[in-house]
Structure formats: C-alpha cells, structure tokens
C-alpha cells in the first residue's frame with residue numbers, strides 16, 4: 130500500500146501493464162520528456178512514443194494498432210483536444226467492431242485531462258463525458274480517487290473495447306491509499322460511498338467528494354443522504370442506482386457538466402421510467418448551466434456544484450418534499466437553460 | 479480535362495522508385511486477370527441488382543479502375559494489411575476474398591462479410607488483411623499508419639497498403655498520416671487512386687499541384703506516378719514501394735492515374751448527374767480499358783491464349799452468379815444481431 134496521488138496511481142496502472150504485456154505502449158505529445166520521463170530508460174522511445182501535434186493522425190494510428198493486435202494507450206492531453214480527433218474516435222474507434230460484424234476489436238484506452246475551474250476559458254475547459262456517452266461503442270470511465278484511477282484503468286486496458294478515461298483535473302493531485310499489487314475495479318459497478326435513508330445523490334468525479342461533504346452537512350439538518358459514485362458512465366450501473374432510490378425515494382444527480390442531454394439527465398430519466406412508483410419527490414439535477422466555460426473566475430465560479438450549493442439545493446428540495454414537507458412552498462421557478470447549480474434560476478437578464 | 483496517362487508517368491515511376499522489372503509468373507498473370515474480371519463482373523452485377531431495386535443503399539463502383547485495384551493488391555502478401563475507402567468493392571476481391579460473402583454484404587444479409595452491418599461502403603475481411611473501408615473520406619489513412627506501426631512494434635515485416643482517392647488527398651488526415659509514417663519510417667504504401675474527380679469536382683479545381691505524388695517531396699518520401707490502366711505498371715510500381723517498406727525503407731506515396739466510367743454512385747433511380755465531364759474524355763479513357771489492354775498484352779506475349787481467357791471469363795461469371803444466388807438465398811440478420819458486437 131502506498132499513499133500516492135491520483136496521477137501517480139493512474140501512471141502506475143499503465144506502467145504495470147506495460148511491464149506485463151509487450152503489446153501495451155503509450156503515445157502522446159511531449160510525453161517522453163514530461164509525464165513519462167522517468168521510465169524512458171526502461172521502455173525506450175518505441176513504447177513511450179512522442180507524437181507531433183497530429184490528433185487525427187495518432188488517435189487513428191492507435192486505432193490501427195489496436196485493430197492489428199496491439200494495446201495502445203493514448204495520452205490525449207486536454208479533453209477538448211479530443212474534438213480534433215472526433216472522426217477517429219466516433220466513426221472509427223467506436224463503430225469498427227459493430228460495422229465489421231464483430232471482426233474488429235479496438236483495445237484502446239484514451240486518457241483525457243478534464244480541465245475546468247482553472248480560468249483557462251472554453252477551449253481548455255469542458256466535461257465531455259455526457260457528449261461521448263451518446264456514442265454507442267465507447268466505454269467511459271471517470272475515476273474519483275487514486276484507488277479507482279488505478280483499478281478502473283487496469284480494467285479499461287484489459288477490456289478489449291475503446292475506453293475513454295476522463296481524469297477530473299481537480300483530482301489529479303489528490304492523494305490516497307493505493308495497493309502496490311495488481312487489482313481491477315469492474316467497469317459498470319457503482320460504489321455506495323455513504324449509506325443513507327432519506328435521499329440518494331448520484332454523482333461522479335470531483336463532485337463525489339463535494340457530495341460527501343454536503344451529505345455531512347445535511348446530516349446536521351437531520352437528512353440522511355446516500356452518496357453513490359457511478360465510477361463509469363458507460364456502462365452505467367443502473368441497478369445500483371435504482372436499488373438505492375427504491376430505498377430512499379428521492380434522487381438528486383450532481384454533475385459538473387452542462388445540463389442538456391447530459392449524465393444527470395440520463396440518470397434522472399432512468400429513475401423516472403423504472404422507479405417512478407418509489408419516488409416521494411421530484412428528481413433534481415444539480416449541474417453546470419448550458420454555457421461555454423467563461424474565462425473570468427468571477428463568472429466561472431458561478432458554474433459548478435460545490436458542497437455548499439449541493440447542501441442548499443438538497444435542503445430546499447427536502448423542505449418541500451421531505452418527511453415533514455411544506456408543499457405550499459414555491460421553490461422552483463425555472464428549470465431551463467439558466468439553472469444554476471444551487472437550484473435557483475439565474476435572475477440575471 | 480483528366481487525360482489518360484502519357485508515357486513519362488511510367489518512366490517516372492521507374493526513375494523515382496528505382497524499381498527493377500518485376501516480372502510476375504504466368505500463374506500470377508492468370509490470377510491478376512481473373513481478379514480484374516471478378517471486380518468488374520461483381521460490380522456490373524451489383525449495378526444491375528441495384529437498378530432492379532434488389533440492393534439497399536447506394537453503390538460506389540470502380541469499373542474502369544480495375545488495373546489499379548488489382549495491380550496494387552497483387553503486390554501484397556497474404557498477411558499484409560490494407561485499408562479502403564467508399565469505392566472499395568474491388569479491394570477485398572483483389573486481395574483474394576471470395577465473392578459470396580461480399581455480395582451477401584451488399585444485400586445486408588446475415589452471411590455477409592460483416593454480417594450485414596457494414597454494407598457496400600464498409601466491407602472488411604480481417605482474415606485476409608482487409609482492415610475495413612470507410613464512408614468518411616480520408617479517415618482510414620491514420621488507421622493504416624497504425625497498422626504499419628503495429629507491424630513494426632510486433633517485429634513483423636508486414637506492410638499496409640492504404641487506398642485513397644484524389645479527393646481524399648486534400649483532407650487533413652492525408653497530411654498527418656504521411657508525416658507520421660515518414661517520421662516513424664513505417665511500412666505503409668499510400669496509394670492514390672486518382673480518377674480525376676472527387677464527386678463532380680475535377681482535381682485541378684481542388685488541388686494545387688498537377689500530380690498528387692508531387693507532394694511526396696514535402697514529406698521526404700519517394701513519390702511515383704503510375705499508368706493506372708496498365709495492371710503490370712501498377713503491380714511493379716506498387717511492388718517497388720512494398721519491398722522498400724518491407725525492408726525498413728519507410729513509406730511511399732504512389733499515384734495511379736485512372737478513371738471511373740460509371741457515375742460517382744448508383745442508387746437505383748436515374749443518376750441525373752450535372753455535366754462535369756465530356757463524352758470525349760470518357761471515350762478516351764474507355765479506349766484504354768484496363769481489362770482489354772491486359773487481355774491484349776497476355777495474348778500478344780503468348781502468356782495466355784484466347785481459349786484460356788474465355789475459360790477464365792466464364793468461370794468468373796459463374797462465380798458471380800453463384801455469389802448472387804448465395805446472397806439472395808441467405809437469411810436476413812436475426813433481430814438479435816442488432817444488439818451484437820457493440821462491444822467485445
């Protein structure tokens with residue numbers, strides 16, 4: 130067991146896999162002198178492969194290598210660079226197996242830094258797991274701890290399918306206990322991070338931590354909150370979500386991504402369709418609003434769910450729909466595009 | 479006007495690639511001829527079927543380009559890879575894949591090479607090294623680079639042949655792929671089937687150079703221009719590039735000047751294309767029909783007699799008939815197949 134950062138844990142997963150299987154290699158921009166400088170001597174420049182700024186080229190090369198028996202890892206850099214290689218990811222990686230009738234397998238892992246909340250503005254800030262969840266044929270992992278980063282990445286590398294690994298940049302330097310041994314976490318298995326009886330929060334990535342903090346605060350208000358980390362968006366562990374909501378009767382979904390057709394919408398729809406009879410309250414989504422990420426920290430700060438905002442929004446929901454509910458309260462005005470993560474519509478013009 | 483190739487193209491190929499005369503055996507000549515006929519007969523039959531509304535979707539036929547398709551594929555070993563594009567019925571046929579599962583795929587049947595999930599534009603036959611085709615112009619060029627990279631990393635001497643059109647030469651992936659293959663010295667042969675047009679756009683309107691192969695110098699790799707109607711010229715030109723790649727010499731950009739007689743695509747109804755090429759131009763290219771040219775060469779060089787040509791022709795026609803019968807009699811995909819093969 131070591132106490133290491135998320136980034137170290139993720140790299141450990143890749144390095145261990147490279148040691149045990151010669152088909153595993155890594156490609157990315159500047160990785161030889163930066164992220165993988167310390168293992169250059171062990172693996173050499175063929176397996177730690179620097180690429181030019183050719184996202185179409187080297188993402189596609191990863192697919193071609195995977196189709197012919199290799200197990201490439203692509204260090205894609207910022208998640209927004211994924212769009213430069215959109216055709217390769219969506220048309221080639223995701224569809225080849227299906228379109229070629231099962232002849233192909235694309236054992237490819239693409240790691241992406243999901244940067245936001247850093248005043249980097251919209252070209253370097255997105256949270257696109259929901260966007261790519263609309264592409265059948267891609268698996269999507271979104272670890273929230275160093276332990277999960279290593280275990281999920283190992284499963285991803287062995288899965289046999291194209292897997293996007295979205296690393297929440299606000300977590301990269303967070304630390305935790307990580308076993309030095311080989312272990313995997315199955316894709317599609319959510320984790321109950323905190324048990325509760327009144328309400329279920331379903332979330333992922335950095336908002337797992339925020340939701341746990343909020344749950345602690347809500348406990349002080351006498352509200353018992355269950356927090357569920359889905360860990361993978363595709364496959365989505367619908368069973369665990371539905372079981373939890375069946376017990377608690379209330380669902381809040383928290384996500385730093387935009388609202389429209391997103392992860393939160395999918396979870397909400399699943400529960401509305403499958404567990405309607407168990408619901409004691411309307412479903413609440415706490416997400417970022419549907420705007421590109423602004424540069425100014427004064428604006429960007431408004432966007433994301435924080436422990437305080439989650440606390441406030443859940444409390445409001447519970448006041449109206451809790452055990453001793455005040456149904457006469459009119460708490461929600463507008464759930465449209467101006468919804469801020471504290472559950473209030475923006476009053477800005 | 480997209481003119482039929484002149485002599486100096488062939489000369490240039492020899493000069494640029496340094497290819498020696500690579501003389502195929504008599505058996506190989508017969509096989510080349512057979513495969514060219516297969517491509518043509520397969521597509522003529524498909525063309526008829528779609529006109530009779532017996533095939534779903536659309537077809538992009540390569541009738542007129544058979545010498546390029548077959549000459550290039552015959553320069554490959556069985557374990558070599560190739561990638562295609564939207565005009566790619568010919569590529570797996572030329573790599574030796576049997577006709578029945580290819581025809582069944584055009585019908586969308588369960589017995590198709592891709593079990594009815596790919597169709598005309600997305601044939602693939604991994605067992606024969608065909609890594610697939612694509613409806614997105616230019617998109618498999620990086621994938622071909624990856625197959626070359628994989629061969630290198632696995633320490634094999636396999637080569638990947640990457641087919642693309644003159645239109646694809648102006649897509650971004652062209653640049654990234656050629657540069658990547660060049661800096662990594664990968665065993666990839668980029669073969670431009672230059673049929674003069676991308677849909678209705680003539681090459682001169684979309685391309686700043688007269689010959690796509692001129693761009694090779696921008697990547698520091700050899701370029702060659704071949705007479706794409708002469709199967710032996712294509713065979714030896716591509717063979718030179720393949721051998722170079724196999725020996726670790728890196729990629730080449732080979733341009734084969736050819737022509738499609740048919741319209742860009744066929745969908746059953748009347749084509750009604752805009753006027754974008756002249757009858758005169760079509761006639762000039764038809765006068766150098768690759769199959770007729772090769773048949774004449776085979777006879778004049780006494781490699782194959784007229785009787786043998788007739789025998790091969792009737793065998794191929796029978797094969798196509800059998801393929802169509804097989805496809806027509808095959809079952810539609812089971813509804814459960816809808817959910818199969820999304821993931822491993």
Ligand SMILES: Cc1ncc(C[n+]2csc(CCOP(=O)(O)OP(=O)(O)O)c2C)c(N)n1
Pocket residue numbers: 564565613614615616642643644645646647673675676677742
């Ligand atoms: C990325 C992309 N853009 C546009 C198209 C539409 N399209 C299909 S084929 C084609 C022309 C391609 O020309 P070329 O590469 O010369 O191949 P050819 O059809 O002549 O064999 C076009 C524009 C497409 N399929 N993909």
Ligand SMILES: [Mg+2]
Pocket residue numbers: 643644645671672673674675676677
């Ligand atoms: Mg063309």
